[in-house]
Amino acid sequence: MPIYNAPLAAVDAKETRRYAGLAKAAFDEAMIREACEEAALLAEPRGVWRRYGYDCRQQTVEGAGDRLPGTAIGRHLAGCEAVICLAATVGEAIEEAVTRHFREGRYAYSTILDAAATAAVEQTADALERAIRPAVAKEGLTMRWRFSPGYGDWPLTEQPTMIRLSGAAEIGIHLTESLMLIPRKSITAIVGLSRNETAPATPHGCAACPRTDCPARKTMG
Secondary structure, rough: OOOOOOOOOOHHHHHHHHHHHOOOOOOOOHHHHHHHHHHHHOOOHHHHHHEEEOOOOOOOOOOOOOOOOHHHHHHHHOOEEEEEEEEEEEOHHHHHHHHHHHOOOOHHHHHHHHHHOOOOOHHHHHHHHHHHHHHHOOEEEEEOOOOOOOOOOOHHHHHHHHHHHOOOOHOOOOOOOOOOOOOEEEEEEEEEEEOOOOOOOOOOOHHOOOOOOOOOOOOOO
């Protein structure tokens, strides 16, 4: 299976602010820059993916067995003939640093660094998709945006299936009994592949999540 491990040049400060709930708040810019720089230094970006056939009528992924549960995932993959199951992580070093700074009493900084780590893993997943896209485009296929367990009514109980289908264990990702991804700054997702379209008529990212009170939620529209 293909494995992605390109370095992360920089962590997006604007996204770090958003994940920290500071999108519109005045805050120490030097601290945000420091956290982004430390996150970029500590990140160990890795990604992996596998491609499968998809039956949109039955809402089943080739080899997955059961029907994908939920109406949101069915709508999102409507018309797709194949899917890519992917996983991405930035490793455990950032989490260890967050814990260390917190223990040292740098509470605000540890919160910002944690947000920078979230931005880093999202950037890694974005880069992974960009790496996949050219080969898919040569086949006349369009990639839809990634959809993760927990979006809409697609339950987190699908994480074990996504771990298996993506090959996430190959890059060190596993699950706790409570379905938490380890390393914590990791992502699993499914990407639909379809023909003759420009973009899916479904909400993207935060707009697909039912948590409207989340401080990291993007302002849509």
